[in-house]
Amino acid sequence: MRRRLTKRTMTSALTIASVALLLTGCEAQVWGAPPPAVDTVQATAPAPQAPPEPQAGLAGADGRLRQAIAEAADAGAAVETVVLDRNNGQTIADGADTPFPIASVVKLFIADDLLLQESEGKTTLSPEDRAALDAMLRSSDDSAAQTFWDRSGGNAVIARIVARYGLTGTTAPRNQKWDVTLSTAGDLVRYYDKLLSGSGGLPPEQANIIINNLARSTPTGNDGYPQRFGIPDGLYAEPVAVKQGWFCCWNGGNQLHVSTGVIGPDRRYVMAISSLQPVGEAAARETITQVVKTMFPGGRI
Numbered sequence: 100m101r102r103r104l105t106k107r108t109m110t111s112a113l114t115i116a117s118v119a120l121l122l123t124g125c126e127a128q129v130w131g132a133p134p135p136a137v138d139t140v141q142a143t144a145p146a147p148q149a150p151p152e153p154q155a156g157l158a159g160a161d162g163r164l165r166q167a168i169a170e171a172a173d174a175g176a177a178v179e180t181v182v183l184d185r186n187n188g189q190t191i192a193d194g195a196d197t198p199f200p201i202a203s204v205v206k207l208f209i210a211d212d213l214l215l216q217e218s219e220g221k222t223t224l225s226p227e228d229r230a231a232l233d234a235m236l237r238s239s240d241d242s243a244a245q246t247f248w249d250r251s252g253g254n255a256v257i258a259r260i261v262a263r264y265g266l267t268g269t270t271a272p273r274n275q276k277w278d279v280t281l282s283t284a285g286d287l288v289r290y291y292d293k294l295l296s297g298s299g300g301l302p303p304e305q306a307n308i309i310i311n312n313l314a315r316s317t318p319t320g321n322d323g324y325p326q327r328f329g330i331p332d333g334l335y336a337e338p339v340a341v342k343q344g345w346f347c348c349w350n351g352g353n354q355l356h357v358s359t360g361v362i363g364p365d366r367r368y369v370m371a372i373s374s375l376q377p378v379g380e381a382a383a384r385e386t387i388t389q390v391v392k393t394m395f396p397g398g399r400i
Contacts, residue, residue, distance in 0.1 A: 156184045160191050160394055167393035168193050176376035176386045181284040182400075183292060183369045195285035198268050199373055202344030203239045203320075204287065204357050205280040207309065208260040209247050210236055211294070214305035215263075216251070236312035239320040239343065248277045264290050264299045278346065287359050287371040295366055313340035313360060328384035329358025329372050333391025336398035337362050349375055354383035358391075368400050 164180070171178040179194025210232055216222040224232070231243035248256065254271035257280055261269050268283035293299035294306050301309075320326045326343040341360035349355050353375050362368040374387040392398070 156187065157182060157189050157191050157400070160400075163394045163396075164191050164193060167390040170393065171374065171376075171386055171390050174376065174386055175378065176374050176383070178372065178374045178387065178390055179284050180370070180372040180390070180394075181288045182394075183288050184367060185292060185295070185369060186367055190288075192284065195288075196268055196283050198270070198281045198283050199357075199375075200279045200346075200349075200355065201282045201287070202278050202346050202355060202357055203241075203244070204282075204342050204344040204359055205257075205277050206235050206239065206244050207290065207342050207359075208280070209244055209251070209256055209277065210309055210312075211299075211301055211305075212251055212256045212259055213247050214308060215301055218302050218305050222250075232308075233312055234321060236309060236342065237315050238317045239322075239326065241321065244277060253277075260290075263301075264293050266290065278344075284371040284373065288369045291359070291361060291369040291371075295361065295369075310340050310361060313342055314338070316341050316343070324380075325384065328356055329387045329391055330360050330362065330370060331358075332388045334362055334395060334398055334400065337400065338364055347380070351377065353377045354380055356383055356387045358387060362400060 160182070164182075168178055168180075179197055179199075181190060181192040181195045183190050213222070213224070213232065217224050231240065231246065234240040235243035235247070253275055256277075257269065257271035260266065264286075266282065266286040266289065268281075268286045270281045272279040272281070290299065294301060294309065297303055297306065316326065316331070318325065318327055320343075324345060326345070328345075329343065330339055330341050339360050339362050341358060343359070344357035345355060347354050354377075355373070355375055357371070357373040359371040360369070362370055372387060372391060374383065374390070376383045376386055378386070
């Protein structure tokens with residue numbers, strides 16, 4: 100979703116935060132790079148393989164996080180991020196409670212609210228509606244988001260999501276524009292965690308619709324903007340399910356990029372990352388991606 104914002108668009112100056120994510124159980128998965136090719140099966144039996152070493156999780160990542168944030172700051176970028184290990188509850192973070200506009204990431208909330216209405220029999224989604232919802236989540240279609248936002252009561256969508264998921268840093272936009280909904284990295288990670296566990300109130304069947312669509316995130320958005328920055332290209336060796344957000348220009352010429360999602364074949368990790376930087380689009384995308392790469396060398400957590 101591309102949208103040009105000026106100082107007059109928002110009523111207060113905010114810092115940018117970041118958010119991230121994790122996936123499993125989907126029919127198709129997005130990878131930062133294509134999955135490695137499978138070798139042809141040989142006639143002879145393969146040699147026994149040693150069992151894989153257990154994942155170390157977030158051990159040692161705190162130091163790399165501080166390094167990544169410092170390097171981004173040297174390049175003029177304000178970056179904030181949260182990563183959650185859902186297996187043990189361990190979190191690494193910088194700026195978890197700082198509110199920022201989440202741009203197209205709010206489409207998660209729009210889809211969640213709509214799918215709950217459908218599950219409760221309060222609305223019916225036609226085949227055309229389902230196709231539009233898929234496009235909104237996979238390719239960040241703005242027209243679909245606007246249609247569902249208006250149909251569901253605009254800011255009332257945010258109020259219902261905040262109540263169901265217990266989000267303490269998320270507020271509806273004062274100007275009724277969905278893309279300037281405010282949230283925090285901590286809230287976005289909490290949202291994903293509760294979406295996956297079911298504790299946010301969305302039934303598993305509907306939650307899987309969201310995650311499966313995020314696992315099919317397209318290389319570019321519906322408006323043609325590249326949307327593999329941050330998590331997808333940074334964690335290129337992991338299967339991911341992501342929702343991205345972006346717009347220009349914040350407080351002048353700053354580029355906003357937000358990358359969120361679920362990471363790993365077992366949905367072990369959730370991550371959110373955001374960056375604000377007064378450079379060109381390509382440079383800003385490279386900065387947020389490099390932060391993820393510095394945090395997790397080799398494209399894996």
